[in-house]
Amino acid sequence: MDSPNFQTAAARLKKLSPLRPTLAIVLGSGFHHVLTELRVEKNISYAKIPGFPVPSVSGHAGELYFGRLGGTPVLVLSGRAHFYEGHSMERVTFAVRALAAFGIRDLLLTNAAGGINRKFHAGDFMVLTDHINFMGANPLRGAPHFVDLTRVYDARLSALLFRAGKSCNLKLQRGVYLAVSGPSYETPAEIRAFARLGADAVGMSTVPEAIVARQCGLNVAAVSCITNLAAGISKEKLSHAEVLETAERVKTLAAKLLKYFCGLYGQN
């Protein structure tokens, strides 16, 4: 197990800026454009924060920002470490523990996902109502905590996302996110099985962070950018290039959604 020095990481962040946001946002594929809307006060590379894993996937920068979005103080994490990169669950969720130690109370997780629900289109956004952990691993393993996951995704924060969607004329989908370990995409048979299990979208992140966040007592909300229709739902073959293409197409909307969300969060 990695040394649990998230307190050291939190202390490093506290030294960096006097700003004390209670909201943090983790940017997944499709959401990085929000950085153009962020009034940055300070930023630091993950490599300089003790214990932070450095992501290796293209499009995931590995930079933490102190700033204001929609006028609201916020910590923005651009890039995350994924389980499929070979990181342990401890490392994948390290940043969340550091955020909790820092004093963050509310966490917005964002990601790219494949659409399983037949009503979804590439370019839609989906607010997570619940999840199915199909990664074959649980981030709390080895430190037994029987954390209640009846309501992982906070109703108040999710309502803010829907209000933000309305404000920017964006109809948000809602649904269940199923997390796989990746990095291969799914087979059509797997997607048919996941549909029967009740999944609306499939992705390779978010769930470990959400579980640890709940263990730490953080309120969590999450939103997926449906970058593609899942395997077998569309006739097209899946590719990371398609995921990045859709993300590029809707990047302005994604940025607007997060900005409005932060604005509304700041008013509460």
Ligand code: HPA
């Ligand atoms: N499957 C898994 N993860 C994903 C997908 C997908 O189709 N699209 C974006 N992330």
